[in-house]
Amino acid sequence: MPDQSNQSMDRNETPPARLSLNATEYAFISAVADTMIPADDLSPSGTDCGVAVFGDRQLASAWGGGAKLYRDGPFDKGEPEQGYQLPMTPRAFFAVGIAEMNTWCIETYGATFDRLSGTDRTAALTALESGKAKIPSIGGKMFFDALLGIVMEGFFADPIYGGNRDKVSWAMIGFPGLPAFYGDKMDEWRGKPYVVPPKSITDLL
Amino acid sequence: MTIKLPEVDAVMVGMGWSGSIMALELAKAGLDVVGLERGPDIDQAERFSMPYIRDELRFSRRLELAQDPAMETLSFRHGPADTALPMRRLGSFLPGDGVGGAANMWGGHTWRNLPNDHRLRSHLSQRYGAKAIPDDMTIADWPVSYEELETHYDAFEKLCGVAGQAGNVRGRRIAGGNPFEGERSDDFPTPPLAPSLSSLMFADAARELGYSPFPRPVGNVSRPYVNREGVALGACKLCGFCDRNGCEANAKANPLTCVMPKLRGMPNFELRARAWVSRLNYDRKAKRVTGVVYVDTRTGEEYEQPAGVVVLSAFVFGNVSLLLHSGIGEPYDPATGKGAVGKNYCYQLSRFGIDLFFEDKYFNPFMGAPGTQMAIDDFNADNFNHEGLGFLGGAIITCGHGNGRPIGYRPVPPGTPKWGSEWKRAAKKWYQHAMTISLSGSNYAHRNNYLDLDPTYRDQLGRPLLRMTYNFVENDHRISEYCMGKAVEIAKAMNPTIMADPRVRRGDYDIAPYQSTHNAGGTIMGSDPKTSVVNRYMQAWDAHNLFIMGASTFPQQVATNPTGPLGALTYWAAEAIKTSYAKAPGPLVDA
Numbered sequence: 001m002p003d004q005s006n007q008s009m010d011r012n013e014t015p016p017a018r019l020s021l022n023a024t025e026y027a028f029i030s031a032v033a034d035t036m037i038p039a040d041d042l043s044p045s046g047t048d049c050g051v052a053v054f055g056d057r058q059l060a061s062a063w064g065g066g067a068k069l070y071r072d073g074p075f076d077k078g079e080p081e082q083g084y085q086l087p088m089t090p091r092a093f094f095a096v097g098i099a100e101m102n103t104w105c106i107e108t109y110g111a112t113f114d115r116l117s118g119t120d121r122t123a124a125l126t127a128l129e130s131g132k133a134k135i136p137s138i139g140g141k142m143f144f145d146a147l148l149g150i151v152m153e154g155f156f157a158d159p160i161y162g163g164n165r166d167k168v169s170w171a172m173i174g175f176p177g178l179p180a181f182y183g184d185k186m187d188e189w190r191g192k193p194y195v196v197p198p199k200s201i202t203d204l205l
Numbered sequence: 206m207t208i209k210l211p212e213v214d215a216v217m218v219g220m221g222w223s224g225s226i227m228a229l230e231l232a233k234a235g236l237d238v239v240g241l242e243r244g245p246d247i248d249q250a251e252r253f254s255m256p257y258i259r260d261e262l263r264f265s266r267r268l269e270l271a272q273d274p275a276m277e278t279l280s281f282r283h284g285p286a287d288t289a290l291p292m293r294r295l296g297s298f299l300p301g302d303g304v305g306g307a308a309n310m311w312g313g314h315t316w317r318n319l320p321n322d323h324r325l326r327s328h329l330s331q332r333y334g335a336k337a338i339p340d341d342m343t344i345a346d347w348p349v350s351y352e353e354l355e356t357h358y359d360a361f362e363k364l365c366g367v368a369g370q371a372g373n374v375r376g377r378r379i380a381g382g383n384p385f386e387g388e389r390s391d392d393f394p395t396p397p398l399a400p401s402l403s404s405l406m407f408a409d410a411a412r413e414l415g416y417s418p419f420p421r422p423v424g425n426v427s428r429p430y431v432n433r434e435g436v437a438l439g440a441c442k443l444c445g446f447c448d449r450n451g452c453e454a455n456a457k458a459n460p461l462t463c464v465m466p467k468l469r470g471m472p473n474f475e476l477r478a479r480a481w482v483s484r485l486n487y488d489r490k491a492k493r494v495t496g497v498v499y500v501d502t503r504t505g506e507e508y509e510q511p512a513g514v515v516v517l518s519a520f521v522f523g524n525v526s527l528l529l530h531s532g533i534g535e536p537y538d539p540a541t542g543k544g545a546v547g548k549n550y551c552y553q554l555s556r557f558g559i560d561l562f563f564e565d566k567y568f569n570p571f572m573g574a575p576g577t578q579m580a581i582d583d584f585n586a587d588n589f590n591h592e593g594l595g596f597l598g599g600a601i602i603t604c605g606h607g608n609g610r611p612i613g614y615r616p617v618p619p620g621t622p623k624w625g626s627e628w629k630r631a632a633k634k635w636y637q638h639a640m641t642i643s644l645s646g647s648n649y650a651h652r653n654n655y656l657d658l659d660p661t662y663r664d665q666l667g668r669p670l671l672r673m674t675y676n677f678v679e680n681d682h683r684i685s686e687y688c689m690g691k692a693v694e695i696a697k698a699m700n701p702t703i704m705a706d707p708r709v710r711r712g713d714y715d716i717a718p719y720q721s722t723h724n725a726g727g728t729i730m731g732s733d734p735k736t737s738v739v740n741r742y743m744q745a746w747d748a749h750n751l752f753i754m755g756a757s758t759f760p761q762q763v764a765t766n767p768t769g770p771l772g773a774l775t776y777w778a779a780e781a782i783k784t785s786y787a788k789a790p791g792p793l794v795d796a
Binding site: 035036037038040042043063066067068069070071072074076078079080081082083084085122125129148151152153156157158160161169170172173174175176177178179180181182183185186187189190191192193194201203204205 | 255256257259260261262266267268271273274275278281282283287288290291292293294295296399400401402405440441442443444445446566567569571572573577609610611612615623624625626629630632633636637661662663713714715716717
């Protein structure tokens with residue numbers, strides 16, 4: 001059966017130039033984005049919404065390089081309630097997580113994540129979410145949370161970061177975006193759906 | 206080599222709410238004042254401007270206005286026998302970075318403490334007997350009463366233009382306000398913000414059950430307002446970007462908007478940003494500090510700034526760590542109960558509530574501000590009878606939409622997957638139709654919850670990190686369970702299509718997810734130098750020219766937001782410095 005979710009990268013379209021991810025990593029993030037945000041009547045696929053471009057740019061940003069992260073040793077796993085304790089920056093974290101997840105996918109399904117069928121991708125992500133997929137350096141659950149986090153950021157952040165193309169997610173749920181001047185609208189619209197075509201930062205420049 | 210600067214009358218360590226208010230009050234009294242701020246100065250017109258200020262990723266997720274843990278963080282463990290590890294990234298709470306401090310990112314909630322919060326131990330002992338307070342619950346009376354602070358609460362509200370509905374003005378009871386509030390000398394400066402549908406539904410249900418809902422007071426002016434310093438504030442636009450962001454409308458009160466315009470014009474005030482104070486110079490014999498040492502974070506050069514009066518006005522953790530780094534006062538030891546520096550570190554009970562879904566209601570969640578909420582105070586503090594309940598303290602129960610920013614706000618009913626087509630359908634279906642009843646509970650001090658210095662980890666300047674030893678205790682869990690029961694009754698009365706399982710506050714404290722920036726204690730006020738760090742004028746017992754501001758002076762934490770009392774205490778201490786200390790420097794209270 002042809003699998004719709006694998007077709008988001010149009011073969012005729014040149015893949016976007018990358019800032020931080022290598023080709024394998026980019027294919028992985030694209031496949032995750034398309035599995036978490038499949039193309040359907042509500043939106044195009046995650047990749048077509050720019051989520052992979054978003055992830056690539058974020059990991060190249062100061063945040064990706066470990067800004068606002070305390071990185072001195074010694075390192076110890078500690079209790080989960082003590083928060084993130086790995087030495088890795090987000091950029092390194094994703095590189096390691098992607099490599100280890102691909103290894104698990106090869107062992108389990110015989111191919112890297114991006115080469116799996118839609119059904120197997122869903123099964124693999126579900127295994128990661130439940131902690132069943134082994135990501136030795138990070139832990140499956142933590143890596144899943146990071147993937148879900150960056151995909152949802154890419155889907156819902158302002159389009160200036162490369163995701164949420166055409167404000168598609170905002171239109172989907174009904175978030176009007178900018179300018180968000182509602183001082184005179186609260187009383188008028190209380191209890192009634194306030195629906196307008198969303199505007200983003202670029203629209204107001 | 207340290208460069209020694211000429212002495213000034215007063216120096217502020219930190220230019221958030223308390224540092225800026227204190228600087229202004231002392232400068233008005235004619236003192237030469239220097240304000241030191243570790244972070245940058247902020248030009249609001251440029252930095253908090255449209256359209257860039259409406260950026261959820263930049264401000265809410267990457268936390269542009271928050272402190273940088275790579276420069277200084279703290280370490281954390283649950284109990285005195287555990288090993289602390291550094292808080293490597295911010296999560297549970299968000300101290301600020303730069304002039305204005307955490308107030309640049311706050312939600313604006315501005316409460317007063319209840320009169321009984323000011324005499325907590327005496328009040329509870331009187332009502333329930335001294336034995337009702339467990340031995341390990343180290344709560345204490347404030348050495349300053351609500352009545353003494355009243356005009357100062359009023360002053361802070363008139364600095365911020367707080368929007369609210371009074372319940373008790375000079376003894377006159379006003380319907381629609383908080384019936385439990387202490388007597389006020391004046392009404393709120395501006396009327397409440399326009400309420401959201403969710404807050405009105407909550408209020409109706411609460412009223413039917415016999416409770417007294419009122420608009421949550423908030424430092425977002427509801428209409429244009431000129432504050433007590435002559436600064437014009439604009440009306441709140443209900444943009445839904447308040448918390449973690451700056452405000453382009455000059456509607457959300459913060460030091461940059463409410464204080465700095467006046468302060469910058471004072472010839473006897475000098476602001477030095479990017480000045481990171483590493484220690485205070487302490488003359489133990491003379492019981493005074495001679496000045497502060499700071500690093501210019503642009504060049505790395507070290508300066509000594511001598512001063513007649515030193516005001517510690519950093520965030521809670523900065524205040525405590527600077528005392529410990531400077532050898533001022535006796536560090537608290539939980540084994541013996543001796544020492545006061547670091548004692549009674551408290552937090553607040555947050556992150557608990559109930560999500561409700563109404564198929565036929567449209568909430569427009571993106572329209573709002575934190576002040577478009579309604580609250581009840583019926584189960585807060587000692588506003589209800591605790592006999593036989595097995596706990597002390599309580600929670601406020603609140604409801605309303607403060608924001609609909611979609612990276613963070615995507616309500617779906619329980620059991621919905623977190624991703625995939627089914628998730629997308631649910632996210633679209635319910636975005637307009639969900640609301641939450643939230644609770645915030647008091648956190649009474651416990652002998653094992655405290656702050657000291659970490660033996661292993663260091664900050665960028667090479668100083669030991671502050672170490673937090675903290676966990677929730679049985680009293681906290683019981684507050685959470687009891688007050689949640691009340692919230693569930695209100696939720697049921699609202700008759701939602703779907704009611705999620707209540708998120709009760711259970712288990713160990715987790716430093717990773719955001720809860721509240723309502724940390725308190727560590728340099729607590731009191732009447733006895735053995736068990737407190739500052740006296741009733743926020744003057745250090747061990748250094749008479751050192752005054753310590755902010756929530757680090759609170760002996761325990763109330764259920765409401767700490768900024769109102771923090772502002773009031775700053776005005777109160779400023780008055781003591783101006784009228785008493787400046788004329789005759791020395792201890793204002795006999796030890």
